[in-house]
Structure formats: structure tokens, C-alpha cells
Amino acid sequence: MSSLALTHARFQLVETVRIPIAIFGSAFFPAAAMLAFVVPFAGGDPVAATYATVSMITFSVMTTNLFQYGVGVSEDRAQPWDPYVRTLPTGPLARFSGRVLAGLVLMVLSLIPVIVIAALFTEATLSGEQFLLTASVTVLISIPFTLMGLAIGYSLPQKAAIVVAQVLFFPLAFLGGLMTAPGAAPGIVEDLAPYLPTGGAARLMWAAAGDYPLEPLSILALIGWTATLAGFATWAYRRDEGRRFS
Template sequence: MSHVLTHVKYQLLETIRVPVAMIGNIFFPSASMLFFVVPFAGDDPGASTYATGSMMTFAVMSSCLFTYGVGVSEDRAQPWDPYLRTLPAGPVPRFAGRLVTGLALMGLALLPVLLIAVLLTEATTTPLGLLLGFAALFAGAVPFTFLGLLIGYSLPSKAAIAVAQITFFPLAFGGGLITPPGSTPAFIEAIAPYLPTRGAVELVWAATTGFTPQVTSLVMLAVWTVVTGAFAVWAYRRDEGRRFA
């Protein structure tokens, strides 16, 4: 555990030393809340609650794809990374530290979204709903974490940035995160249940409101989790075998 905490400390310090990385992680979800949710749905308790769940899922996906996808790829390009893999402690402390660091950055991305919802909208839920909502967010983050790790361990840093961006926007729009349930265009409604973003946000809506998630969305979320997890493991072993065999 001490090794894990040491890695967390230094990975957070590395992030803080490049403030634009943290600002970017926080800016997009917060800006989306301010520009799209507050003026158009802020006075409607139901709509603003759904929209807040969507924007928090948006923040989680953004944090996972860029923290793990771009961060891992950039670390792999540094000579320090292969050196750490040769140490007797093995890869587990560094890998666990990376996951904890990602959770911390995810929390930073969620905090301003939550504050904007509390201070500037009529979004509402119960204390239990709030706790269940956070649990749903972290459960829904799993496939995006795996997807970020897959990108990070498969691609060089310049390509990882592009692929993370290309992946992020179709998943956000295609999953219906930009509009409340039932008001998205027909073609989005048709494809959304098959994307992990839809299953993730429906878990949050179910936890914080009376929304009933679609079976297809939840099944596909599980499928995405298994598939991205398998590919993330493959990418890690491929990278390890190619560089250290």
C-alpha cells in the first residue's frame, strides 16, 4: 500500500505541474453545464436532474479517456516507465497508483458540475439517490477506464490524443448525453442503447430519479466492459512483451 500511495503522490504531482491538463479535464463538463443545462433546463427540476446526470457521466468519460489514454501513452514514451517495470515491487503498485490517480482526477472533474447543479439549477435528488448516483458513476466508468488503457498501451502519445478525441465525441453524442431521455433525434435513439455511454448514464438516471433503464442498454454496458477489459489486458501484455521480452 505504501508503494501505491507513493506512486499516487508523484503521479498527482506530475499532473499538477502541467495545470492545463487539469483545467482541460474540468473545463468541458463545467462549460457544458453552464452553456447548455443552466440556461435551457435550469428552472425545470426534472430536466435539470437528468441533465446533471448526463454531464457527470460526460465528465467521467472525459476523465477516463484522457487521463488513462493520453497519460499512459505519454508515460510509455519516457525512459522512467520501463525502469519502474524492472523494480522488484513489480508493475502492480504503479498500475494501482495510476487507477487511484485517475479516480482523484475524476472527482475533480465531477465537483464543479455538482456545484453548478446545486447553485444554479433546480436539480434535486435524495441523499440516498446522491450516494447511489456516485456509485452508478463509478460503475459506469469501468468500460471507459478500460478503453482509455487500451488506447494508452496501444498507441504513441500523438496518436493517442487524436484517437481519444475521435472516440470521445461520437460516444457522447451517440449515447444521448447532450439531450434528456425521450427528446433525442430518432437515429440517436436507435443507436444509443448499443453504446456504453447510454448504459452508464441510464444507471445514473435510475439511481437519482425514477427512470427505468432499458435492458438493452445495461446488457450492452456489460458487453462493452468485458470486451474493452479483454482488449486492455491484451494491449498491456503486448506492450510488455514487445518492450521487455
Template sequence: MRLALVHARFQLLETIRIPIALVGSAFFPAASMLFFVVPFAGDDPVAATYATASMVTFAVMSTNIFQYGIGVAEDRAQPWDPYLRTLPAGAAPRFAGRILAGLLMTVFSLLPVVVIAAVGTEARISGPAFLAALGTTVVVAVPFTLMGLAIGYSLPSKAAIVVAQVLFFPLAFGGGLILPPGSSPGFIEAIAPYLPTRGAAELMWAAVGDFRVNPTALVMLGVWVVVLAGLAGWAYRRDEGRRFS
């Protein structure tokens, strides 16, 4: 655990040294709140609460895909990464440290969303629902963390940036994160349950309100976790075999 904390501190220091990275992780969720939620759903307590939950999912997705997808790919290009792989501690402390740092970055990206919801909308949430939403945030981060790791370990940094950006917006719009539940166009509602973003969003909606989760979306979220875990593990072993065998 001590080594994991050291690696997490190292990852955070690297990020803090480039302040624009901190700003970027919080910008898109905050901008989406200001442009989509405050003017269109801010006066309705129920709609504002669900929309804020959607933006929380949006923030979790964006932070983890870019943090791991681009961050891991960039680290692989540096001489420091091969050296770390030669140390006797193994990969577990580095993975744990990276995930801890990613969770802290996720919390940072959520702060503007929560502040805007509290100040600029009529969104309301009870204490138990807030705790449930916190726990759900950790759960819904899993598929996007695995997606980021799969991208980062399978692609060079320039390609990882493009793939992360190409995946990001279709997943957000296709999962119905931009509009309240049931307000998306028909073709979006048809494909949404099969995307990981919709299952994650529905878990968040259920945590903050009286929303019944679509079983298809929940099952597909589990399928995505299994598939992405397999891809991330394959990409890591492939990278290790290519560069260290």
C-alpha cells in the same frame, strides 16, 4: 497498498505540475452544463436533475479516456516507465496507483458540474440518491478507464491524442448525454443503447431519479466492459512483449 499510494501521489504530482491539465479535465463538463443544461433545462427540476446526471457521466468519460489514454501513452515514451517495469514489485501497485489518481481527478472534474447544478438550476436530489450516484460514478468509470488503458498501451502518444478525441464526441452525442432522456433525435435513440455511454448514463439516471434502465443498454454496457478489459490486457502484454522480451 503503500506502494500504490506512492504511485498515486507521483501521478497526481505530475498532473498538478501542469495546471492546464487540471483545468482541461473540468472544462468540458462545466462548459456543457453552462451551454446546454442551465439555459434549456435549468428551470425544470426533473429535467435538470437528469441532465446533471448526464453531465456527470460526461465528466467521468472525458476524464478517464484522456487521463489514461493520453497519460499512459506519454508515460510509455519516457525512460522512467521501462525502469519501473524492472522493479520486483510488479505492475499491480502501478496500476492501482494510476487508478486511484484517476478517481481523484474524476472527483475534481465533477465538482464544477455539481456546483453549477446547485447554483444555476433547479436540480434536486435526496441524500440516499446522492450516495447511490456516488457509487454509480465509480461503476460507470470502469468501461472508460479500460478504454483509456487500451488506447494508452496500444498507441504512441500522438496517435493516442487523436484517437481519444475522435472517440470522445461521438460517444457523448451518440449516447444521448447532451439532451435529457428521450429528447434525442430518432437515429440517436436507435444506436444509443449499443454504446457504453448510454448504459452508463441510464445507470446514473436511475440513481438520481425514477428512471427504468433499458435492459439492452445494461447488457451492452457489460459487453463493452468485457471487450475493453480484453483489449486493455492484450495491449499491455503486447507492449511488454515488444519492449522487454
């Protein structure tokens, strides 16, 4: 990765660290859900606790990327610094790479409370191989939610982006089956979840962390969502660039 991309990443992280509540907010809901639901109801069952923990990790990945990119990008677009940087001759690759790297760092920070709670207060367990596989899948499932955040951030003004991110995150989590054990959600959720990005991501995480079978339908749906969101994010970026710099 180029030094310029690292510079952009450092800038993004410094801007975020200056407002610690931004980091706290992205970690709060998954950690609170762990303490309120996973620990008392599934903490004593190793299998259930493991599935519930990776569901909360999926929840944290979604919320962190949705708000980090959706709200963060829209806020940046409202600042005078953003138009200036976009006129520089370096192109968008370094900025995108830096933003994605910073987002990955913040995502890892948001996962720490969930992992600590699972380790201290539940019987969740992973082998070394399962841990490495789950960590790799965590990075993989962050891609569609990163693209979703970018699409929101580049297509909407700041106030609208905040509302859309807030409206989306809980329905996506509930309808994707993140709030229940595998196979224990209401019928409509079980039917709909495989077609949602959260449902596909959760099923990949369950398969990586346990004996849950891979579902080709949910994988294809997740790939479809990733491609669709990539197209939407690209369109939103180009539309914003055309409106503001043409």
C-alpha cells in the same frame, strides 16, 4: 491498499498538478456544456435539470478517464522512467492500483464544477439516498472508460493516442444521448445509444438519480463493453511488454 500503490498514486497526482491545465481541461467541457445548455434550457425544471446534470457527470467521467489514461499512459511509455519501473520486481499491480486511484481523484476534481453549477444555477435536486446511489454508480461507470483509456494508452504512441481520444469523446457523448434529455434525442441516437458504453452509463445514472426505468439491454451492453475493453487493455499491455522487454 499497499503503501507502494499509494506512492505511485501520489507520484501520478504530483506529476499532474505540476501542469494545472491538465486538470482544467478535463473539467472544462462538461462545465461549459452545463452553462451553455443545461442552465438556460433545463435549469428551471427540477426533473430535467437533474437528468441533464447526471448526463454531464457521465460526460465528465468519460472525458477524464479517456484522456487521463489514454493520453497519460502513452506519454508515460515515452519516458525513460517507465521502462525502468516496469523492470522492478514488484509487478504491475501496485502501479495499476496507484494509477487508478490517482485517476479517481482527478475524476472527482473534474466533477466539482458540474456539481457546483447545478447547485447554484439549476433546480436539480437529489435525496440523500439518491445522492449516495448516484455517487456509487459514478464510480461504477468509470470502469469501462478507464479500460478504454488504458487500451488506447498501451496500444498507441503518444501522438496517435491524443488524436484517437479527441476523435472518440464527442461522438460517444452525442450518440450515447448525453446531449439531450431522456427520450428526446433524434431517432438514430435513441436506437443506437443503448448499445454504446456512454448510453448504458447514462441510463444507469438516470435510473439512480430519478425515476428512469432500468433497461436490461443497456446494462448488458455496458457489461459487454466492460469485458471487451478489459480484454483489449490486457492484450495491449502484454503486447507492449513483449515488444519492449522481450
